[in-house]
Amino acid sequence: METAPRLSGDVKDIAFADRGKRRIEWANQHMPVLQRIRKQFIKDQPLKGYRMSACLHVTSETANLAITLRDGGADVVLCASNPLSTQDDVAASLVKDYNIPTFAIKGEDNATYYAHISAALDHKPQITMDDGADLVTQLLTKRPELLKNVIGGTEETTTGVIRLRAMAKDGTLKYPVIAVNDALTKHMFDNRYGTGQSSIDGILRATNLLIAGLRFVVSGYGWCGKGVAMRAKGLGADVIVTEVSPVRALEAVMDGFRVMPMVEAAKIGDVFITVTGNKSILAHEHFEKMKDGAVISNSGHFNVEIDIPALEKLSSSKKIVRPFVEEYTMKDGRKIYLLGEGRLINLAAAEGHPAAVMDMSFANQSLASEYLVKHHSELKNQVYSVPEPIDRQIAKLKLESMGILVDKLTPDQEQYLASWSEGT
Numbered sequence: 001m002e003t004a005p006r007l008s009g010d011v012k013d014i015a016f017a018d019r020g021k022r023r024i025e026w027a028n029q030h031m032p033v034l035q036r037i038r039k040q041f042i043k044d045q046p047l048k049g050y051r052m053s054a055c056l057h058v059t060s061e062t063a064n065l066a067i068t069l070r071d072g073g074a075d076v077v078l079c080a081s082n083p084l085s086t087q088d089d090v091a092a093s094l095v096k097d098y099n100i101p102t103f104a105i106k107g108e109d110n111a112t113y114y115a116h117i118s119a120a121l122d123h124k125p126q127i128t129m130d131d132g133a134d135l136v137t138q139l140l141t142k143r144p145e146l147l148k149n150v151i152g153g154t155e156e157t158t159t160g161v162i163r164l165r166a167m168a169k170d171g172t173l174k175y176p177v178i179a180v181n182d183a184l185t186k187h188m189f190d191n192r193y194g195t196g197q198s199s200i201d202g203i204l205r206a207t208n209l210l211i212a213g214l215r216f217v218v219s220g221y222g223w224c225g226k227g228v229a230m231r232a233k234g235l236g237a238d239v240i241v242t243e244v245s246p247v248r249a250l251e252a253v254m255d256g257f258r259v260m261p262m263v264e265a266a267k268i269g270d271v272f273i274t275v276t277g278n279k280s281i282l283a284h285e286h287f288e289k290m291k292d293g294a295v296i297s298n299s300g301h302f303n304v305e306i307d308i309p310a311l312e313k314l315s316s317s318k319k320i321v322r323p324f325v326e327e328y329t330m331k332d333g334r335k336i337y338l339l340g341e342g343r344l345i346n347l348a349a350a351e352g353h354p355a356a357v358m359d360m361s362f363a364n365q366s367l368a369s370e371y372l373v374k375h376h377s378e379l380k381n382q383v384y385s386v387p388e389p390i391d392r393q394i395a396k397l398k399l400e401s402m403g404i405l406v407d408k409l410t411p412d413q414e415q416y417l418a419s420w421s422e423g424t
């Protein structure tokens, strides 16, 4: 079997490791499902001998995933999936305490970001794990010679799945990928409750605004947007939703939110957050209409949801007024505040999703990797959903960890549901 040179990683400061280790252990306490999987992995060694490169937000929860994969027998290296989302202490601890090569520095420039992805690819992965599909894209376009090693990959987020489906459609995807995001135990919880809470947390940590009484504009009423809108409403905001999907817009209306086009919302909003997975949601025509003091942020995967070049063009100067808060002074004197450079605000200014919700997402990642090892030879170069039994198993384990019991179908009920002739 082909081997790769042992890598050591690139982190901000190895001296941060002790603090990182405490955070990793704290997160572990809140990840009971992953703990159960890890115990099983230690026993069964399902990933034994497999080289894995993971491009994920380097947080304390991700550290627990990487440790689980390692304990399942994998040889894992990790790099950041976003230049601003790395927890430097966690990255240091992964290298020092867990011997997991990690390439990630919070605030790294674009060149370093891609150099780190390239370093993770030097590991010659047999399995890739992505959050946003940057690793697989780099492998396919810049390092195609590595393809011969790869048996498959997994993808964590909506935007990555969209990119991968586009690749599969035009034949560019050269190995099977499991869309972890599509598991119900992922997007219904991580995207909704995780992004909902942690995006508000990011806005609060960056600004310390009082949310109550503010007009809070949420763009995109998908899984993430629903969560953000729900939590903003809970804090007393007057929430306005913008959408392009009539179904989702209708859902927002029936959930009690005002819905209007962004050109209208731009005039009245105090705080804006984009979570669409699309580009230029806040653009030139919106900045022109915004009130003095408007705060703009994004929690979608890429920093293209806010058209920052357009904001730059309209402004005469900019300065940092607090960590993660940049004040743009418009040529007409108005000020607009951009949070976290337009990158995922929950990871840039806060700590990302709470461990309790990443527990399920990363349980999916772990079991999807095991599934890939067992079934890769049957799979085509397509994007696959997480098999339903895995989804159900994770929900069951989570409920058990919460001490919650549910009813079981009786044999009679099972028969009733399976038969078309019943009920007539």
Ligand SMILES: NC(=O)c1ccc[n+]([C@@H]2O[C@H](COP(=O)([O-])OP(=O)(O)OC[C@H]3O[C@@H](n4cnc5c(N)ncnc54)[C@H](O)[C@@H]3O)[C@@H](O)[C@H]2O)c1
Pocket (backbone or CB within 6 Å): 157, 158, 159, 160, 187, 190, 191, 195, 219, 220, 221, 222, 223, 224, 225, 242, 243, 244, 245, 248, 275, 276, 277, 278, 281, 299, 300, 301, 302, 344, 345, 346, 347, 353
């Ligand atoms: N911040 C995080 O930690 C985090 C976590 C999970 C997902 N994400 C990212 O958040 C984004 C959204 O994910 P999701 O799961 O909610 O996706 P989703 O597909 O469920 O929802 C996206 C919504 O945005 C709407 N939309 C698209 N273009 C629009 C436009 N021009 N104006 C208004 N609405 C528009 C769509 O109609 C859709 O309803 C993705 O980029 C995803 O990768 C971020």
